[in-house]
Structure formats: C-alpha cells, structure tokens
Amino acid sequence: MTQNAVTRAVVIGTGHYLPARVVPNAEFAATLDTSDEWIVSRSGIERRHFAAEDEHTSHLATHAARAALANAGIPVESLDAIIVATSTPDLTFPSVATMVQAQLGMTGGFAFDVQAVCAGFVYGLANANALIVAGTARRVMVIGAETFSRIMDWTDRSTCVLFGDGAGAVILEAQPGSGTSQDRGILSIDLHSDGRHKDVLFVDGGVSSTGTAGHLRMLGKEVFRHAIEKLAKTADAALQKAGLEADAVDWIVPHQANLRIIRGTAQKLGLTMDKVIVTVADHGNTSAASIPLALSVGVAEGKIKPGDIVVTEAIGGGLAWGAVVLRW
Numbered sequence: 001m002t003q004n005a006v007t008r009a010v011v012i013g014t015g016h017y018l019p020a021r022v023v024p025n026a027e028f029a030a031t032l033d034t035s036d037e038w039i040v041s042r043s044g045i046e047r048r049h050f051a052a053e054d055e056h057t058s059h060l061a062t063h064a065a066r067a068a069l070a071n072a073g074i075p076v077e078s079l080d081a082i083i084v085a086t087s088t089p090d091l092t093f094p095s096v097a098t099m100v101q102a103q104l105g106m107t108g109g110f111a112f113d114v115q116a117v118c119a120g121f122v123y124g125l126a127n128a129n130a131l132i133v134a135g136t137a138r139r140v141m142v143i144g145a146e147t148f149s150r151i152m153d154w155t156d157r158s159t160c161v162l163f164g165d166g167a168g169a170v171i172l173e174a175q176p177g178s179g180t181s182q183d184r185g186i187l188s189i190d191l192h193s194d195g196r197h198k199d200v201l202f203v204d205g206g207v208s209s210t211g212t213a214g215h216l217r218m219l220g221k222e223v224f225r226h227a228i229e230k231l232a233k234t235a236d237a238a239l240q241k242a243g244l245e246a247d248a249v250d251w252i253v254p255h256q257a258n259l260r261i262i263r264g265t266a267q268k269l270g271l272t273m274d275k276v277i278v279t280v281a282d283h284g285n286t287s288a289a290s291i292p293l294a295l296s297v298g299v300a301e302g303k304i305k306p307g308d309i310v311v312t313e314a315i316g317g318g319l320a321w322g323a324v325v326l327r328w
C-alpha cells in the first residue's frame with residue numbers, strides 16, 4: 001500500500017425482484033382517457049409490475065436482498081448494515097430495513113431507511129460509502145424498494161400510468177484503493193436538494209398532517225424541466241470530482257422516469273444511448289428502486305462488467321437529486 005492508500009466501497013453483488021403481475025399500458029385505456037400511444041411516446045413506458053395485495057415493500061426488498069447475497073456468494077451474517085431507500089414503507093415505523101433484516105434472519109449489525117424519493121438510492125449509496133470509508137461498517141447492502149402502486153390516484157391519468165413496483169439491491173464491501181480513479185468502488189458523490197420545489201412533486205398525505213398515506217401529485221412538465229438540466233449538471237460535477245471526462249464513462253445508469261429525460265441527459269453529457277442502461281419500458285418509474293433494478297439487469301445481461309466506469313444519477317421529490325460515479 002502506498003502513502004495515499006484509501007478505503008473504497010466496492011460492489012460485490014447485485015440482485016433484483018419484480019412482482020409477478022405485469023400491467024401493460026392497454027389496461028389503463030380501459031378505465032381512463034389515455035392510450036398506449038400517448039404513454040409510450042411521452043414516457044417510453046410500455047408496462048410495469050404491480051405488487052400483490054399481501055406483498056409489501058419489505059417483501060420485495062427481501063427478495064432482491066437474497067438475490068444479491070447469492071450473486072455475491074456471501075452469507076447474510078457477514079453483512080454489517082442494511083440501508084433501504086424507500087418512500088413507500090410497510091408501516092410508518094419501524095424501518096423497512098429492520099424488517100428486511102429480520103426476514104433475512106440477520107440478528108447482528110444495524111439497519112435503517114433513507115427517504116429521498118426517486119434520488120433515494122443515490123443517497124443510500126452515499127450513506128453506505130460514508131459508513132465504509134469511516135470504518136463503521138465493512139459490508140453494507142443498499143436496497144431501493146417501492147410499492148408506488150399504493151399511492152396512486154387511479155383517476156389521475158397524468159400520474160397513475162407512470163409508476164410501478166419493484167426492488168433492487170447492491171452489496172458494497174470495503175477494499176483498499178490507491179486514491180486514484182483507477183480504483184474499483186465509489187469514486188465520487190454529488191448530492192443536492194432544494195426544498196423550495198416541494199409543490200412540483202409530493203404526496204398529499206402523511207402522519208403528522210392528514211393521518212393518511214395520501215396520493216402522489218406531480219406537475220410533470222415542471223419536473224421534466226428541472227430534470228434534464230439538474231441531472232446533466234450533477235453527473236458532470238461527479239465526474240469532475242472523480243477526475244474523469246465523459247469519454248471515460250462505460251455506462252450511465254439513470255433513474256428510470258422517462259425515456260425523453262434519459263435521452264436528453266445523455267445528449268447533454270455528450271454520450272450516445274448505447275452507453276445507457278434503459279429499463280423504463282418494462283418497469284415504469286419505480287422511484288428509489290429504479291437504479292438498483294437497472295444495475296442488476298445491466299449486470300445480468302452481461303453489459304456492466306468489472307472495471308467499467310458507471311455513473312448513476314437521479315432526481316425526485318424535494319426536489320432532491322445527485323449522482324455517484326463508481327468503477328465496477
């Protein structure tokens with residue numbers, strides 16, 4: 001080890017889970033003034049998965065967690081921490097993460113949730129990295145898991161056709177690095193929020209206000225306007241912090257909200273779509289689950305390989321947004 005030796009949070013496993021029920025766009029056209037053509041052309045979404053009534057966010061998360069443990073080839077007892085990024089917890093408390101901990105039979109370590117809506121997984125990675133770099137934990141599982149179907153207003157065609165349910169998980173492990181961008185693991189993080197934009201994307205219920213779970217409300221055009229500009233900027237900032245140029249990027253793994261946003265962001269970064277993992281057609285917008293789902297699918301399809309430079313970027317309610325650059 002050199003004098004500049006650092007600890008890096010390196011991905012050693014990924015996994016995902018999608019509920020069995022697949023809902024094609026045509027199903028909405030039966031009850032709403034909408035069409036497959038409108039949904040595909042405006043969002044790129046063709047279908048999404050919805051959880052069964054007795055299937056909760058923690059159940060989706062646990063399936064994804066088991067898949068990631070199998071992929072990493074490690075026993076659950078070797079995890080030090082579980083972080084779940086979600087805005088749709090089973091209960092107000094305890095955290096989904098502690099429920100997953102119990103469902104996995106893990107009796108040691110610690111677990112907690114992170115709530116940054118669609119940017120939740122990026123925030124989760126940042127938390128895991130901090131725990132690993134500080135020496136607080138050696139192996140951390142970060143899960144994004146959501147059941148957004150539970151907070152849809154089924155009479156609002158401008159939102160209910162866009163979201164889906166699912167979960168994805170990655171396991172990060174402390175490994176020594178040299179402190180350069182040649183290291184594997186998380187290389188840089190760029191996080192932002194601006195609470196002045198609350199009204200463009202929120203849920204109109206909650207524990208201390210209405211006492212109900214509420215329904216998602218979104219001014220789509222406004223969010224869209226913020227998205228491309230802020231996503232390209234945060235990805236660019238994270239690359240700069242890592243000391244990398246855009247041409248070093250092997251894969252962009254964006255939050256999967258809208259194909260037009262994904263395309264626009266890639267274009268602003270000067271990257272072609274063959275460098276972007278896209279799952280939005282099959283998953284819809286699964287909020288905090290969308291990036292780990294796309295990472296796991298990208299690995300399973302043989303696209304993302306060890307040594308690749310991967311950029312994840314997301315924006316959502318808050319507004320909260322950010323990017324993480326890592327070498328796989």
Ligand code: UT7
Nearest residue numbers: 034035038042043118157158161220221223224257258316
């Ligand atoms: O994950 C968190 C971040 N979220 C996002 O990134 C979402 C960002 N926003 C978007 O993805 C897009 O703004 C949407 C997909 C939500 C909407 O696309 P848009 O091109 O911005 O359409 P729009 O909201 O301007 O609506 C255009 C028209 C409107 O009709 P008028 O006013 O032009 O007559 C809407 O009423 O489309 C109408 N419309 C629909 N028509 C058929 C809205 N929803 C539907 C629908 N089917 N489902």
